[in-house]
Amino acid sequence: MLLNRIIPCLDVRDGRVVKGVRFEGLRDVGDPAELAAGYAADGADEIVLLDVTATIESRSAMLDTVAAVRRAIDVPFTVGGGIRTIEDAAAALTAGADRVAVNSAAVRRPELLTELADRFGTQCVVIAIDAARREPGRWEVAIGAGREWTGIDAVTWAQEATECGAGEVLLTSHDRDGTGAGYDLDLVSAVSSQVRTPVIASGGARVAADLESAFVAGASAALLAGVLHDRLTTIRDLRRALSALGRELRPC
Amino acid sequence: MTIDLPDIAIIDTGLSNLASVESACGRLGVGVRRISDPESIATADGVVLPGVGHFAEGMARLSALGLVEPIRFRIQLGRPTLAICLGMQLLAQGSDEAPGIAGLGVVAGRVRRLPPARIRPHLGWNLVTAAGPEPRPRFLVDDGAASFANGFALDAAPTGWATAWSDDHGPFVAAIERGAVLACQFHPEISGRWGATLLGRWMSCVLTESATCC
Numbered sequence: 001m002l003l004n005r006i007i008p009c010l011d012v013r014d015g016r017v018v019k020g021v022r023f024e025g026l027r028d029v030g031d032p033a034e035l036a037a038g039y040a041a042d043g044a045d046e047i048v049l050l051d052v053t054a055t056i057e058s059r060s061a062m063l064d065t066v067a068a069v070r071r072a073i074d075v076p077f078t079v080g081g082g083i084r085t086i087e088d089a090a091a092a093l094t095a096g097a098d099r100v101a102v103n104s105a106a107v108r109r110p111e112l113l114t115e116l117a118d119r120f121g122t123q124c125v126v127i128a129i130d131a132a133r134r135e136p137g138r139w140e141v142a143i144g145a146g147r148e149w150t151g152i153d154a155v156t157w158a159q160e161a162t163e164c165g166a167g168e169v170l171l172t173s174h175d176r177d178g179t180g181a182g183y184d185l186d187l188v189s190a191v192s193s194q195v196r197t198p199v200i201a202s203g204g205a206r207v208a209a210d211l212e213s214a215f216v217a218g219a220s221a222a223l224l225a226g227v228l229h230d231r232l233t234t235i236r237d238l239r240r241a242l243s244a245l246g247r248e249l250r251p252c
Numbered sequence: 253m254t255i256d257l258p259d260i261a262i263i264d265t266g267l268s269n270l271a272s273v274e275s276a277c278g279r280l281g282v283g284v285r286r287i288s289d290p291e292s293i294a295t296a297d298g299v300v301l302p303g304v305g306h307f308a309e310g311m312a313r314l315s316a317l318g319l320v321e322p323i324r325f326r327i328q329l330g331r332p333t334l335a336i337c338l339g340m341q342l343l344a345q346g347s348d349e350a351p352g353i354a355g356l357g358v359v360a361g362r363v364r365r366l367p368p369a370r371i372r373p374h375l376g377w378n379l380v381t382a383a384g385p386e387p388r389p390r391f392l393v394d395d396g397a398a399s400f401a402n403g404f405a406l407d408a409a410p411t412g413w414a415t416a417w418s419d420d421h422g423p424f425v426a427a428i429e430r431g432a433v434l435a436c437q438f439h440p441e442i443s444g445r446w447g448a449t450l451l452g453r454w455m456s457c458v459l460t461e462s463a464t465c466c
Contacts, residue, residue, distance in 0.1 A: 001420055003377045003397060040444075045377055071275045076399050076442045096271035098401075098442060121305045123373045123401035167373050198375050220376060250377040250397035252444050 003250050005045035005221035006211065006235060006242075007200060008228050010035060012081075013053045015065055019226045021178035026052070029229040032065050037072040039228065042235035043252050047073055048101070048170070048200075048223060050128075051081030052145060059088075063095040070096025080128050080170070089116055093124070101126040101170055104143035107150060107157070110164045117165025126200075127166035129154055131187060132174040139187055146174050155190050162195045169199045170223070176204025178226050183210055185217045192218025207233065208241030215247060258462045260455075261287040261296035263323075263339075265313035268302040273336070276441035276448065282455050293322035298458035299331075303338030304401070307363070308350035310338050320356060327358040330431020332458040334451075340428075340435035341404060349404050359428065359435070364407045367422035373403045378418045380426045380438065389414035391434045391453045392427050396446030398438035405437050432457050 010017045010032050017035055018026040029035075036047045049069060051062045059082065066079055079092040080101025089100045100120075106112050106127060116125045130146050131139035131154035139154035158169050171191050173184035183201045192199045198220035205211060211222040227233050239249055260277065262270055264286040277284045284300065293299055301323065303310050314320050326333055327343065335343055344355045347363035355363075366374055377397045383389035392414060400418070406425035409415035418426040418437075427436040434454050440447035 001378065002371065002374065002400075003379070005376055067271070070271050071278065074276060074279065074442060074444055074448055076401075076439075077272075093269045094271065096269075096275065098269060098272060098439075119305075121401075123375050123403070124304065167375060196370065196372055198371055220371060250379075250444070252397070252446070 002198070002220065003248060004215045006043070006238060006249070007046045007048055007221050007223045008036075008039040008044050008235065009048045009050065009202070009223050009225040010069075011050050011052045011225060012062065012065055015061055017229065018052065019178065019229050033068040033072040035229070036069045039235055040073040040075050043239050044075060044235050045250060046076040046078065046221070048078045048080070050101070051079075063091055066092060066095040066097055078126055080126065086115055086119055089120065093120065099124050099126050099168070101128040103128040103130065106161060106166075107141060107143050107152065110160060113161055113164035113166050117167070122165050122167035125166045126168045126170050127158070127161035128170040128172070129158060129161070130172045130174050133184065133187070137186070137190065139190075142174055154187065155194055158191045159194050162197045166197065168197050169195055171199055171202060173203035179204055180206035180227060182206065183214045183217075183219075183222070185213055188214050188217040188219050208238045208245065211238060212242060212245050212247055257283070258297040258458045259295070260284045260298040260300065260458060261292050262300040262302060263293070263319065264288050265303070265310070265317065267305050267309060267313055269304065270302060272439065273300060273302055273441045276451055277455070279448065280452055280455055288317050288319075290318045290322040293319060293326060297332060297462035298455070299323075299326060299333045301333065301335040301339035301342070303336065303342060305338060306349065307338065307341055307347040307355070307404075308353045310342050311350070311353055311355065314342065314356075324356050324358050327356070327433050330433055332432040332454070332461050333434070334454050335433075335435040336441070337402060337437060337439060340437055343435055344406060347404060359406075359413065360410045361406050361408050363404045365404055366402070366420065366424060369421040373401065374420050375401050378420060378438075381417045383414035383416045383429070387412065387414050387430070389429055390457065391429050391450060392416040396443075398426065398436070398440065398443040398447060400438045402437055432461055
């Protein structure tokens with residue numbers, strides 16, 4: 001059976017890892033390759049890197065960062081942020097990503113997911129969804145790094161995106177991002193029950209019980225950023241606590 | 253007499269992400285060169301056949317580059333070869349993913365769609381059980397966890413190959429080995445320390461074989 005995964009996320013701007021709250025107030029927290037190597041050595045099951053500037057000028061520098069992280073880690077590596085075309089995806093994969101995450105561009109043109117899946121395989125394509133709770137049981141999709149609201153229902157979009165070719169859903173709660181209030185478990189459960197692909201819970205994790213709750217709610221993987229960067233906890237401590245809670249993780 | 257570093261070649265069909273394999277070899281202190289010609293497959297001390305994507309496309313690329321016979325010959329001789337993911341599947345006689353398309357046929361058996369499960373593709377970490385005692389394995393000697401990204405796999409142990417297994421709603425073949433040939437359904441290059449150790453064992457075999465045959 002597939003084992004649940006713990007995934008540190010590196011939000012990268014101008015070659016540095018940054019972190020904010022609800023996508024705002026970004027502050028510098030370190031070097032991407034150094035942080036990634038530390039997390040991988042500590043037992044991270046995968047690394048996600050999101051380019052949070054994603055301007056044309058930053059693109060080639062970002063590929064250098066991707067290559068540096070690739071050299072530093074021996075676990076799977078997903079890269080997202082600003083991937084709009086097959087060529088963007090190919091460049092990220094060539095630089096060392098194992099998978100690419102697509103967000104705004106897929107909302108604007110869902111066929112992009114099919115084109116990426118046809119070219120690289122569904123296992124290579126992650127749909128990243130930023131969602132905010134609007135009323136009980138309804139979440140709205142945001143694009144453009146959380147600045148543009150689309151009116152699209154997040155659960156419906158997750159279904160459509162996976163049917164178009166995405167092999168995994170990276171599901172971020174816009175409300176919980178950077179707050180440490182725990183994952184939006186209703187969102188995790190609503191999406192996990194409606195798609196057949198793995199779902200990565202994201203936004204709000206602080207302690208091991210948050211991760212365990214996300215796994216129980218149906219997530220295959222749990223993503224964290226701020227609490228690790230700020231050393232409020234470590235992957236090693238989270239793994240130990242999850243094992244104590246009876247969760248089987250990969251031996252490492 | 254001088255002992256040269258082994259010549260390890262990775263087959264570049266234009267379909268695969270080579271950076272993960274190159275990085276993993278780099279961390280072991282071994283350089284690899286990219287090749288896509290038949291001669292290098294015959295001459296290299298070690299050959300890596302990577303692969304992601306569709307079975308039919310993978311075979312089409314190998315055929316177009318004239319690599320089918322050189323790879324088959326190398327594997328039949330048991331020379332150091334590492335096949336990864338789709339690369340492993342291409343060794344079989346065929347695949348449910350591409351009915352009517354013949355594989356390299358150096359491994360008896362057919363690649364099957366994984367049994368249905370709530371979550372597909374089979375994406376992430378899964379446990380791998382070491383190969384049994386017969387035939388005796390030289391690489392797949394310990395249990396561990398490996399990183400997978402597949403929807404298909406061999407569902408039976410091919411005769412003559414030491415076989416390691418995984419399970420996800422039913423058993424499937426995680427890796428096989430014979431002579432100096434190792435084929436992994438998972439990605440050893442991104443399977444943590446366990447994967448690096450497995451790669452290291454194969455690299456060490458390339459070194460030994462290249463030193464003894466020349």
